[in-house]
Amino acid sequence: MSKTAKVIWFGKKQFVGIDGTKHAVVMSAQDEENGTGMSPSQLLLVALGGCTAYDVVHILEKKRQRLTGLEITVTGEQEADPPWPYRKIHLHYEVRGRGLEEKAVRDAIELSEQKYCSVAATLRGSVEITYDYAIVEE
Secondary structure (H helix, E strand, C coil): CCCCCEEEECCCCEEEEECCCCCEEEEECCCCCCCCCECHHHHHHHHHHHHHHHHHHHHHHHCCCEEEEEEEEEEEEECCCCCCCEEEEEEEEEEEEECCCHHHHHHHHHHHHHHHCHHHHHHECCEEEEEEEEEEEC
């Protein structure tokens, strides 16, 4: 399966990324002159959070859990020297719902992390990925 994305420079240190289905995201340097979009390295954290969020919601819905909200805080630790690779990424899941089963939540997160999330699979091996979660009854 092949996928294509395009990145177009539109001046200064500002770019737009476009996926194969014409969805776009703005990226830029983070200085005063260019701070119009996300930095590419921050976008990597968002991609990981979005990938696992999709999986967790899908799995919990299939398990007929009454999910009312999900928020994932993704924290990355980068090396101090160029090219500043991420060495550790931690995901904190706040899962909200009514009568959520703790085992169902844990299993959904583990299935995403270990089996379904393509971004985690790509990063695994070069980045230590950890997670924890909290269940909030609503």
